[in-house]
Amino acid sequence: MIRVRVQRIESIRDPDGNLGKRIELIEERRIPRFAIEPSTEEARMVQGVVQALQHQLPMFPKRAEFSLPKIILFLTEQEYDALSIDFDVNQIYELELSNQTVKFKKAP
Numbered sequence: 591m592i593r594v595r596v597q598r599i600e601s602i603r604d605p606d607g608n609l610g611k612r613i614e615l616i617e618e619r620r621i622p623r624f625a626i627e628p629s630t631e632e633a634r635m636v637q638g639v640v641q642a643l644q645h646q647l648p649m650f651p652k653r654a655e656f657s658l659p660k661i662i663l664f665l666t667e668q669e670y671d672a673l674s675i676d677f678d679v680n681q682i683y684e685l686e687l688s689n690q691t692v693k694f695k696k697a698p
Contacts, residue, residue: 592617593697594660594683596677602664610666613677615685617660660685661692 594615602612628634665673675694682697 592660592687593682594618594685595657595682596679597657599677599679604664604666608666608668609671610664611677613663613665615657615661615683616657616665618682619658 592619596613597616598612598614600612602610604610628637636683684695686693686695
């Protein structure tokens with residue numbers, strides 16, 4: 591199972607002019623936490639300053655996850671309806687790839 595999140599949904603037209611959707615799914619992975627103890631006093635000071643900035647300034651967020659582009663679906667309205675999934679931005683799904691099939695299931 592792969593956990594994917596709907597990052598973007600856009601309206602599109604296919605080459606025949608039919609309305610459809612472009613659905614961008616990204617995989618979110620956890621970044622393992624490693625406690626790295628700096629070896630010098632200067633390195634410890636820099637690490638302390640960076641940690642203080644991460645706590646105080648939103649432009650230096652602490653990231654526990656990173657995202658990878660996984661699948662982009664280009665579906666006509668008919669194909670989207672036939673898929674029977676109501677994709678919503680930021681909704682997380684479990685993606686299963688097996689035996690030449692792709693299955694989506696809303697994550698709990």
